[in-house]
Amino acid sequence: MAKREVNMLTNLLTKLLKIDYPIIQAPMAGGITTSKLVAAVSNNGALGMIGAGYLSPTQLQEQIREVKELTSKCFGVNLFVPNDFQVMEDEIDKASKLLHKFQAQLNIENEQSVIPNKDDAFEEYNEQIKVIMEEKVPICSFTFGVPSIEIISQLKQHGIILIGTATSVVEAKAIEKLGMDAVVVQGSEAGGHRGNFISNHEESLVGLMSLIPQVSDHVSIPVIAAGGIMDGRGLLASLSLGAKAVQMGTAFLTCEESGAHPVHKEAILQAKDEDTIFTRAFSGKWARGIQNKFTTEMQKLEADILPFPVQNTFTQSIRKASSSQNNKDFMSLWSGQSPTLAKNETVEMLIQRIIKHAEKG
Template identity: 70%
Template sequence: MIKSEGKYLKNEFTNRLNLDYPIIQAPMAGGITTSRLVSAVSNNGALGMIGAGYMSPIQLREQIKEVKLFTSNNFGVNLFVPNDFEINEQEVEAATSLLKPYREVLQIQDEVISWPNTSDAIKIFDEQIQVIIEEKVPICSFTFGIPSVDVIQRLKHQGIVIIGTATTVIEAIAIEKIGMDAVVVQGCEAGGHRGNFISAHEESLISLMSLIPQVVDYVRIPVIAAGGIMDNGGLMASLHLGASAVQMGTAFLTCEESGAHPVHKEAIIHAKDGDTTFTRAFSGKWARGISNQFMHEMKDYEQHLPEFPIQNTLTQSIRKAAAAQNNKEFMSLWSGQNSTLAKRETVEELIQRVMNYGNLFLMRDGE
């Protein structure tokens, strides 16, 4: 049950995480979740999350230590669950040919690509888990699948709260069954990569306000709502449908403390209704972002592109060069569907704006 305690919203789940507010900052990988952003979120009563999907174990440990210097409050780490993948030479050759014109436009020199492989990904993942345990991080969430029972048990033995990511009821049930403590339900409005791991892309495109009550009806663990939540309206609607908390990404991405590229922030701030769409042209995995030239021109080919992380590796130099040249047409501008509600503000201003206005609709206990 949701309760109002003074100016705070409290429930069993937020109490367990020692939060003042039922808000989790989405763990956006790729440099957005700076130590400054994560600590600011935690210092203001919500839950800051490190997006460690692309980090080495050494980088992860360094950031965890840095965040600890800036906050004594709880924060968490999100990891990508490694999946089996193979390099298809014909697909790589075709994709390389498609990408050649963009490399030429951005004046990218020939490079030797270091290809990822499944065994290395699993080794890095295991080392990341060990870092989380050794550094006594209190919360760990996962995207792109479910970790092994062994990993779950190792984390639980340390008292770490474990959160999974689901896009459908069947995925949420699988997360509960393996023993995770909570589930993030990702509606189709969410920006960035889709978290589906059982359901196909088309099957996972369920709107958040339809997904929340379905999942709440089938699982007993706390549900965290994610996807297009930008203000008090999204927060309150999610809580009233049965969610214990919300996870907000795009809203935090445009905050001053975010490490997102200035061009990325401005693209979101100036986005119009209908500007976001799905693509797998950048990474090989379906993701929502602000449409640009690269996404438009690659649309007819994306079904045949290599899977993640192969395509992600192929486009890495393009994305890096485009960012260096402030060229938004070839950057992955991940954004939720409600980007028109994004604002230039600090983390503190965002959290207070969402919570203070939302509490106007709540009654204190006994009133």
């Protein structure tokens, strides 16, 4: 009986990704997706993903090689697609002054933030693409936008499976039209940054259980469900609505192998269901996380928050100092909407628990 049930969890997507179970570990950037975490996920029958959004090409290459030493199974890399941004000098001065009071509370002195360079961002992104091809990474996913036709063509020529991220039907259709192989549909319940790139923030806040069947009815590529899924119930619900797999972030974030700060993990483990909010305070891009002192105070200053990635650069010292001081008041505590279902356990325990739950129905 159990064997037949597990077979119900296999489909064309699990075969394409060469995984035993329709579970993908969300590629959380910023050090959470350690080589140990990615390898553990892949070694236990799911798909491990490196969150490379903030990695330099050299750092990415090093981590890919580390993961290869820890697993012979399939794994992937996720990249942020660079976006154009404009910011005025007076806006920068005003935003910098607003952040001074937070820096003072953390004893940060003489902080001078360098404004990100758009050309540098695109150059680094192109170098990351080269690393992925050189290292023969089998799977590459994208967030904050879609790659160019030229990049898609290059990656396809190297036999790399491509996955886009969408928050609406129109975005999912755009991803399919570009020839990508699968689409992650990100419901409003998802933790961390929103992946919208056509729809604006308000339009992109469709709940996952509404989004899955609508996208499934409009695209023929496999749909991967993301947003608030923590156990076998979420997996089965997603599959029954038309998804071929789930992508889980918060559930893996609190695992032992995760590189998330202990304060971050504890904040999720202690959180209540109503504790998460959307904020632009840390990065300039809407993201879901646990409310704290910084997000509360920055809510009053919403109009003065700089666009991504400028705001992200300007708050870097605050986040870093807060982490080193074990101070949750100024950390970006990203979390999905189901924190009460999070557990402190190993990757193996989490995956086995999900599968056993799904087998029982």
